[in-house]
Amino acid sequence: MILKSGGIAAAMTVALLSAATVPVVAQDVDATACGTDRTIDIAEMTWPSAAALAHIHAKILETGFGCDVAIVTGDTVPTTSSMVMRGSPAIAPELWTSTVQDQWDSALEEGSVVKLGEAITDGTIEGWFIPRYTQEANPEIVSAETAIANPSVFPDPEDSSKGRIYSCPPGWGCELATTALFDAYDMSGAWNLFSPGSGGALDASISRAFTREEPILFYYWGPTAILGKFDAVALDMGEAKPEVYACNTDPDCDEPAGITAYPSSPAIVGAAAWLQEEAPNVANYLSKVGLTNAEISELLVYGDENQADAAATAENFLKTKEDVWTGWVAPEVADKVRASL
Incomplete structure (x- = not known):
């Protein structure tokens, strides 16, 4: 548009400046929303602690955040490879990275995966x-x-x-x-x-x-x-x-056996990078879910003594350890999870 009058130009300049100085009111972000329409698949590893954690997180994400969740069979090496190559599963709730250290470190550097927190806060x-x-x-x-x-x-x-x-x-x-x-x-x-x-x-x-x-x-x-x-x-x-x-631990090592303590392996909450980008509420939740060795061992006792599967063990934890898991989520999310039990 060609301006024919300096007065018109001045008036438009004032209007634009006035518009630029109007404060922008930030919209409230719902901290209880899942944030993604994708199915969040969670790896249920083959050992009891990781399996129970998978079901604990699945229950909270599905009922508390309203996510579409699927439990999938997993194990350290194939789960890591699939997460790196395909972005699926989205979550590995107890990943012992020492077994796949080189691959995991490379994937972190490339940005295909993220570490959201410690699954076992004091290490295995x-x-x-x-x-x-x-x-x-x-x-x-x-x-x-x-x-x-x-x-x-x-x-x-x-x-x-x-x-x-x-x-x-x-x-x-x-x-x-x-x-x-x-x-x-x-x-x-x-x-x-x-x-x-x-x-x-x-x-x-x-x-x-x-x-x-x-x-x-x-x-x-x-x-x-x-x-x-x-x-x-x-x-x-x-x-x-x-x-x-x-x-x-290497059958092909020719050195004589040496004295050493068993090293503690880090056990983390690993995730595909897209989860943090699309579902920041979920990523924030998973950054808080670390448990100690003693706490995880205690939750597994129920499954051992009652011959309960991972899902039943997880539900017992949610029913009996509200003082623990409610600290991971907003009150509104906790209320939805309670109502589902």
């Missing part, structure tokens, strides 16, 4: 354990070395001249690590290394010893129902040496 645990009642009766046993020096405290039921340490079932990665430590500590003269035939057999041996208040030295990890149910004490195993542990 592995090590050698004894019952607290055994330590109270033998206060000198506080470390792996002091336990090894006292085989008579942990007699092998089938060979009382030696002690027994319970390892992992054949084929498990922890069997390699525990066997390597058995060799590195030179235990074969006074100890027998016992490998149960299955995870269930290991749990049964531990449960039987605690129920009868018998001494037992055993490998275990957390978070798990066993450590939630029984008062077990982790023995001091010294410094964690990742390079030694890597060799100890």
